Amino acid sequence: MSNGVQRTTIEKLLKISETQEATIIEKLAKEEFGDLFQELVKSGILAHFKILKSVEVFDGDCEFFADIQRRDGKNMYFSAADGWVAVNDEDINLYQVNFEWLLRMVMDALDIGDRHTPKVILEGKIWALGQHRIEKQNTNILVVRDMKSSVVLDALKNYLKIHHKSSNPALVIALDQNLPDHLELPNQNQLGRLNEAIKWDKDDFELNTVLLAGKMGGSISQDGFSAGFRNLVVNGKQYQFTKKQAEAVEFLCNAGGPRHQDEVLAEINSTQSKLLQVFRSRGKANEAWGEVIKSDGKGNYWLEL
Numbered sequence: 680m681s682n683g684v685q686r687t688t689i690e691k692l693l694k695i696s697e698t699q700e701a702t703i704i705e706k707l708a709k710e711e712f713g714d715l716f717q718e719l720v721k722s723g724i725l726a727h728f729k730i731l732k733s734v735e736v737f738d739g740d741c742e743f744f745a746d747i748q749r750r751d752g753k754n755m756y757f758s759a760a761d762g763w764v765a766v767n768d769e770d771i772n773l774y775q776v777n778f779e780w781l782l783r784m785v786m787d788a789l790d791i792g793d794r795h796t797p798k799v800i801l802e803g804k805i806w807a808l809g810q811h812r813i814e815k816q817n818t819n820i821l822v823v824r825d826m827k828s829s830v831v832l833d834a835l836k837n838y839l840k841i842h843h844k845s846s847n848p849a850l851v852i853a854l855d856q857n858l859p860d861h862l863e864l865p866n867q868n869q870l871g872r873l874n875e876a877i878k879w880d881k882d883d884f885e886l887n888t889v890l891l892a893g894k895m896g897g898s899i900s901q902d903g904f905s906a907g908f909r910n911l912v913v914n915g916k917q918y919q920f921t922k923k924q925a926e927a928v929e930f931l932c933n934a935g936g937p938r939h940q941d942e943v944l945a946e947i948n949s950t951q952s953k954l955l956q957v958f959r960s961r962g963k964a965n966e967a968w969g970e971v972i973k974s975d976g977k978g979n980y981w982l983e984l
Contacts, residue, residue: 684784686877689884693874695776696824696854702728705772728775734766747771782806782822788886801834814892819849826855839868850895869894875905893917913984918967923947924958937979954980
């Protein structure tokens with residue numbers, strides 16, 4: 680479902696969300712969003728967060744942080760070389776992503792009604808959206824960000840252990856674009872990244888609900904790769920790849936024919952000597968190995984989709 684919000688706007692907000700406080704300096708925000716910046720501020724999508732109390736200064740060969748003071752109605756810092764130097768407001772104003780709005784956009788994309796309100800599990804980090812239907816399948820949904828933080832990850836796992844056991848699992852949608860390859864959730868809870876579910880061929884922000892349903896074992900009918908090649912559906916079966924595996928799969932997909940493993944390994948900057956090693960984890964080969972990734976036994980590999 681489309682909510683009329685530009686996909687690129689969501690992408691940029693997700694990028695800001697990767698920072699610990701989900702903030703961006705005004706000057707950088709204006710460069711990132713252009714004319715849209717003022718509209719985002721006016722509508723509260725980007726909210727003024729705070730004013731920095733110090734700035735990074737490059738003074739000749741020296742680099743240091745200088746405290747900002749208010750002098751003669753201006754924000755200024757002192758430099759031994761230049762004396763008091765004025766600082767532009769846009770260099771010290773921080774704006775923060777409005778997660779209440781961002782969550783609403785995610786819920787709209789999942790066709791979750793306005794009457795539903797996210798429950799805050801960890802302020803600014805973890806939210807429970809409740810149980811809703813995704814592709815005709817009742818699904819418990821959580822949204823989380825900053826999963827690289829041990830505090831966030833521990834809080835998430837503890838919540839899942841208590842509220843979502845194997846008989847009542849949840850789909851955890853991460854706002855983070857990059858996650859550890861082997862991150863696992865307790866019980867039968869499943870993890871998906873928001874950016875891998877975004878429909879990249881659409882101008883407006885829409886989510887691939889078929890892919891999300893597949894995370895929970897639901898019916899999958901659309902064959903093909905997700906954005907970033909992290910997921911593949913072939914004849915209703917879903918395959919998942921680590922970031923490095925996805926790079927190899929993307930190369931083979933674009934190659935259009937057999938390629939020697941040395942060429943593939945060089946392309947993805949792998950230190951492994953065999954392509955199979957890239958597709959092994961904890962002693963097991965990826966399910967796609969042999970089923971989708973084919974070989975002639977002489978070191979040449981290709982995809983059969």
